[in-house]
Amino acid sequence: MSRMKWFVILFAALLPTLAEPSQAMANNCLDCHGQRTILNKGVHLFIDPVKYGLTTHARIGCVSCHDNVTKKHPTDGVRPSRAKCQDCHAAVYAEYGKTEHAKHAGCTDCHKPHAVKPLLATSGRDINIQCARCHENSQTVKSHAKWLPQAALHIDALPCITCHTGSEKYLITLYLAKNIADTPLSSITLVGFQDLQPFLSAGKKVGALFDLNGDGLISLDELKKFNKNDQYGKLSLLGTMIPEAVTHSFQILNNRWDCTFCHASGPKAQQTSHLAFPEQDGTYSRMPVEKGAILDILYGTPDFYVTGFTRNSTLSIIGALIALSGLMVPILHGTLRFLTRNRRKEH
Amino acid sequence: MLPPSKLMEQVYLTPTPIRIWHWLNALGIVTLCVTGIQIRFPEYANIFGTYKAAIRLHDVAGITVSISFVLWISYYLFVARNLVKLYVPNLEDIKQGIFSQAFFYFFEYFLGRKNPHTVTQDSKFNAIQKLSYLFIMFLFLPLVIISGLLLMNIAPLRGWIMMMGGIKFLVDAHYLLACSFFAFLCVHIYMATLGHTPFSHFQQMWTGWEKMETHPQ
Numbered sequence: 140m141s142r143m144k145w146f147v148i149l150f151a152a153l154l155p156t157l158a159e160p161s162q163a164m165a166n167n168c169l170d171c172h173g174q175r176t177i178l179n180k181g182v183h184l185f186i187d188p189v190k191y192g193l194t195t196h197a198r199i200g201c202v203s204c205h206d207n208v209t210k211k212h213p214t215d216g217v218r219p220s221r222a223k224c225q226d227c228h229a230a231v232y233a234e235y236g237k238t239e240h241a242k243h244a245g246c247t248d249c250h251k252p253h254a255v256k257p258l259l260a261t262s263g264r265d266i267n268i269q270c271a272r273c274h275e276n277s278q279t280v281k282s283h284a285k286w287l288p289q290a291a292l293h294i295d296a297l298p299c300i301t302c303h304t305g306s307e308k309y310l311i312t313l314y315l316a317k318n319i320a321d322t323p324l325s326s327i328t329l330v331g332f333q334d335l336q337p338f339l340s341a342g343k344k345v346g347a348l349f350d351l352n353g354d355g356l357i358s359l360d361e362l363k364k365f366n367k368n369d370q371y372g373k374l375s376l377l378g379t380m381i382p383e384a385v386t387h388s389f390q391i392l393n394n395r396w397d398c399t400f401c402h403a404s405g406p407k408a409q410q411t412s413h414l415a416f417p418e419q420d421g422t423y424s425r426m427p428v429e430k431g432a433i434l435d436i437l438y439g440t441p442d443f444y445v446t447g448f449t450r451n452s453t454l455s456i457i458g459a460l461i462a463l464s465g466l467m468v469p470i471l472h473g474t475l476r477f478l479t480r481n482r483r484k485e486h
Numbered sequence: 487m488l489p490p491s492k493l494m495e496q497v498y499l500t501p502t503p504i505r506i507w508h509w510l511n512a513l514g515i516v517t518l519c520v521t522g523i524q525i526r527f528p529e530y531a532n533i534f535g536t537y538k539a540a541i542r543l544h545d546v547a548g549i550t551v552s553i554s555f556v557l558w559i560s561y562y563l564f565v566a567r568n569l570v571k572l573y574v575p576n577l578e579d580i581k582q583g584i585f586s587q588a589f590f591y592f593f594e595y596f597l598g599r600k601n602p603h604t605v606t607q608d609s610k611f612n613a614i615q616k617l618s619y620l621f622i623m624f625l626f627l628p629l630v631i632i633s634g635l636l637l638m639n640i641a642p643l644r645g646w647i648m649m650m651g652g653i654k655f656l657v658d659a660h661y662l663l664a665c666s667f668f669a670f671l672c673v674h675i676y677m678a679t680l681g682h683t684p685f686s687h688f689q690q691m692w693t694g695w696e697k698m699e700t701h702p703q
Contacts, residue, residue, distance in 0.1 A: 288541045291641040320648035398537035403528040441652035447528045447537070454658050455526070458665035465669020469676035475596055483598035 168201045168208075190254040193421055204252070224252075235387035244273065256422060258385050264329055266298040274299075297379055302395045306382030309401075311412035311433060312425070313440060319375045330374055332417045338370065345416045346426055357414055357428045363438035378412070378433060378443030402447035494682075496695045499610055501566070507558045508691055514551035518544060519668050526661060548634045555627055571608060573623065575616045583613030595680070605698060622670055626663055633660040 171177055173188040191197050202208055204222035209215050224246040225232035235241050249269045256265070271279075276294065284290035301309055315330035335345055349357045349365055365371060380401065394400045412433055413425040432439045436451045443449070476483075500508070521544035524531045534540045562569035575583070586602045591614070595601075603612035611619065633656050636643050640653065647653055681687040682697065690696035 286538075288538060288545070289638075289640060295641055320645050398541070399528045402537055436654065436658060441654050442648070444653045444657050446525060446657070449654075450526060451658070454661065458661050461662065461665040462668040462672075465666075465672035468673045472591075473676065479596040479598075483596070485598060 171213075186253045189421065194253065194255050195257060196252055196255070231387050235389075238387070238389050240389050248272075261423065264298075266300060267294075270299045296377075298381055300382055300385065301380045303389045303391060304382040304384075305386035305388040305390050305392065306384040307392070308383040309380040310383055311378055312381050313376050313378045313412055313414045313428060313433075313443065314423075315416060316375050316377050317373050319377065319442065327377075330417060332419050332421070334374075335417070345418060346424065349414060349416070350426060355426065357426055357432075359429045359432045359435055359439060362428065362432050362440075363435070366438045366441060375442050376414070376440050378440055378445075399447070401445060404448060404450070494697045494699060497605070497607065497698055498694055499605065499607060499690055499696045500694045502694065503561050503565075504558070505691060505694060507554050507561070510554045511551055511558070514547045514554065515667060515671060517547035518551065519664065519671070521547065522661075522664050545638055548631070548638065551627075552631045552635065555623075555631060558623075568608065572610055573616055573620055575613055575620070579613035579616060584617060587612045587614045605696065618670070622667075626666055626670075630660060630663040630667065633663065 169186060169188050169191070172184060172186045173191075175185060177184045196204070205219040206222070207217060207220045209217060212219065228246075232246070235246070249272075280291045280294050283294060287293055315335075316327045317330050317334060319327050332345065335348065338348055339345065347353065349361055351361050351364065362376075366376065411430060412428045414428050415423040415425050418424050433443060433449050434451050436454055440449075520533055521540045524533050524537070524540040525544055528537050528540075534543060559569075562572070583603070590599070590602050601612075603609075636647050636650070636656060637660060640647060647656055650656055678687040678691075679685075681690070682699065686697055
């Protein structure tokens, strides 16, 4: 056996022990900081183990950021250090630092380090809740209404970062909400994993509710079956647009002032959509949806429509034929009228 | 000069409030059609500069048409009180009027024969006009107004929209209704040229007075 192979085997054997300390250390820390009793000593000392477990930070462990914690903690009288965000996120920090936003809010005002989720595991609603902590919803609607038609609808339906971004393109994301007929869009409840439990047979994953043939793609036919299935009566598929790339520049690109950036049939890439559905661990998974599904008239996404963008071409043609039929009356009758003008004059 | 058998007399057919409504409505409907084209097909039609301008104008025209419709129906119901007589086809219209009028428009007209319907103040419309206006004014217009008002207020009226079958159904219904209105408009304007001169009906809708042939006893 070559030396290289020995090295690989040795590395593989050591890997669990290398990975273990951060996990073990986290568990040690959470033995106290994950208990609600610690709230008595300070609200900031409590770390929700479930939320923390979902963060990317959990993978690197507590001591990666709080590196001066000693074995005698908390009796050693040493206040644990905190890493600075820019130590790891230097590029984002630099980009954000140039914005007006940075003068009013630091990183942790929006991203709680012990609860922050990766973007793909977040819903648009989660993002707007962060923004609304400073930008109160009614004020935001009021300021946008000065130039934006149906401002309340736009603010309700889109994550703020769809427009306030440096990303050139956006993606269509479909998501599940419940009882949307009874509540305004701004306060609808997103469907959680528990809500889908009654529809899941043993061992089935949430994706199987939509992806019936298990090919990893939700076809229009599968989407129709979901929408037409009465047992999902209280569940609705809504849609939103999220930036293709996340930036912290919070700039407004010039083309976002032009309504047709969204309200026109854009490049084919923008017709691509994904369905985001909740998982057991509180994150969201995404599954691609067949292209054109959002354009279907009745059963694709009956509650998601963007004027000028998601119009159905068949229906457009039917409408044009109706209009044309009206136009044919003057043309045909007028032609006959012209041809018979002499005969009519005789009478 | 008219032949002696065809004397003309002036008849006052359309009262001022209805004429004001008609032209306001006409302007509104044309504006709605043109802005509507830009709203649905923005990449093909940019008539009003920006999409937002088209939306705003569409909204203003929609509200204007809605208010004028309420005033129109109120005038006929409470002031003139002849709504049913003018717009609802009677038994005679259904049994015979519709067919004889259709026969006239599609055949007899080209032979130069006389219109079977004689216009009077109490019988302004022939059977086909009654039927068309009944559908347009009491079915299509209310439906397009209701769907339009819902679409203007999606956020606050979401529950109603869901009850009606969802946003997509509503938008598509509004679009098809609008296309029907365009079709009606084409036919309506053309039919208005079938008076004793091509412009006599237009003049009548402007002044209220229509020149009509009378036959001496």
